[in-house]
Amino acid sequence: MQASTSRIESYFCKLNGTPISTNQSMNRLAYTEDERRAHHTFSELAVSLGMTVRTDAVGNTIARLKGSDDTQPVVAIGSHLDTVRNGGQFDGTAGIVAGLEVVALFNEHRIQPHHPIELIAFASEESSRFGVATLGSKAMIGEFPIDKMSTLTDQDGVSLAEALRQCKLNPEVVEKACRSKTDIKSFFELHIEQGPELESLDVPVGIVNGIAAPTRLKLTFQGQANHTGTTSMMRRKDALVAASEMILFVEDAAKLEAINKTVATVGICEVTPASMNVIPGEVTLYVDIRSTSMVSKQRVHQQIRKKAYVIEQYRGVTCEIAVLSKEIPIVIERHIQERLQSACEEIDIHYENMPSGAGHDAMNMAKLWPTGMIFVPCKNGVSHDPTEYSTVEQIAAGTNVLITAIRREASR
Numbered sequence: 001m002q003a004s005t006s007r008i009e010s011y012f013c014k015l016n017g018t019p020i021s022t023n024q025s026m027n028r029l030a031y032t033e034d035e036r037r038a039h040h041t042f043s044e045l046a047v048s049l050g051m052t053v054r055t056d057a058v059g060n061t062i063a064r065l066k067g068s069d070d071t072q073p074v075v076a077i078g079s080h081l082d083t084v085r086n087g088g089q090f091d092g093t094a095g096i097v098a099g100l101e102v103v104a105l106f107n108e109h110r111i112q113p114h115h116p117i118e119l120i121a122f123a124s125e126e127s128s129r130f131g132v133a134t135l136g137s138k139a140m141i142g143e144f145p146i147d148k149m150s151t152l153t154d155q156d157g158v159s160l161a162e163a164l165r166q167c168k169l170n171p172e173v174v175e176k177a178c179r180s181k182t183d184i185k186s187f188f189e190l191h192i193e194q195g196p197e198l199e200s201l202d203v204p205v206g207i208v209n210g211i212a213a214p215t216r217l218k219l220t221f222q223g224q225a226n227h228t229g230t231t232s233m234m235r236r237k238d239a240l241v242a243a244s245e246m247i248l249f250v251e252d253a254a255k256l257e258a259i260n261k262t263v264a265t266v267g268i269c270e271v272t273p274a275s276m277n278v279i280p281g282e283v284t285l286y287v288d289i290r291s292t293s294m295v296s297k298q299r300v301h302q303q304i305r306k307k308a309y310v311i312e313q314y315r316g317v318t319c320e321i322a323v324l325s326k327e328i329p330i331v332i333e334r335h336i337q338e339r340l341q342s343a344c345e346e347i348d349i350h351y352e353n354m355p356s357g358a359g360h361d362a363m364n365m366a367k368l369w370p371t372g373m374i375f376v377p378c379k380n381g382v383s384h385d386p387t388e389y390s391t392v393e394q395i396a397a398g399t400n401v402l403i404t405a406i407r408r409e410a411s412r
């Protein structure tokens, strides 16, 4: 079975509403008309493939292909159709296209799987609109932030609850999107890598072995604001100079964990009073540490605490550290990784085992069901940008691995 590049191309064109191009801005924010339109197009495509389609309580669109024993738990394939502002054509959409192509291949070869197959287009995967990511898959596993629905707002002040209502969804019954453990046998997601590894190694497929999760810290350096002209260099308690040392240290601490592919970033630096003639009195840094190894993340965290103590001692400042979040990385079950590896071997395609630095719907699904993830290369590793690009041949190669794995997974 070979995925059809022309079919794949036509699915992209229909879902994105535009031909594939190397520079095309997409703006399908969560729970907007644009996102819903893509979900509607997905429904039409699924129906044309002989599937039945429903929308669940949180706006996930779920298409189902009957199994020869339709009482069996479903083998599910999914990804998302929303994008970031000024995003690309492939993030999320590639996984939906791959799922449609899997079903098209079953039809073309007149194969009815033993287990039913579901294609799931998750709602609201990106955090761009409400600041919370993967809402659709969170709802499916019962982790939707129900208590924050009226306080989470977009930049126009529209609450998440209101946005759901505008999509004809009832925020009161979101918990109905929750699925039981026995509903689903396993879940698979194909996604563009959103990084440069596969392209630089010239390997067509990545098999994800873990999904990194962030630990986020807020560091507040308190020094002494004072006149820049009258305070000698020896008498200063400059919070920004102290924080600068920490920024450099965060980079070094993460580099020492390179073997675990741990990364750490200071993404925000707030200076008070931020005036040309005042020595900075207070500086807040926000640090994001990510890894698939909790132990490695913890080491970086501890090193940062030790460094803060040292800086306090010789710079006469104080440094308060608050832990904003400490999420547990997802380990992909070995038997699912092996299922994907043997699919690659069966069709003679090279693969690389790799972690995912970014979060995905698969991360939530993995908490309840055996979950696998396939990466395909994207040009220059760029994502969340109009120049995000993969060739249809690259998507087809990943889809060939997916159909091979799904055929086995959905067989008797």
Ligand SMILES: [Zn+2]
Binding pocket: 080, 091, 092, 125, 191, 360
């Ligand atoms: Zn995505």
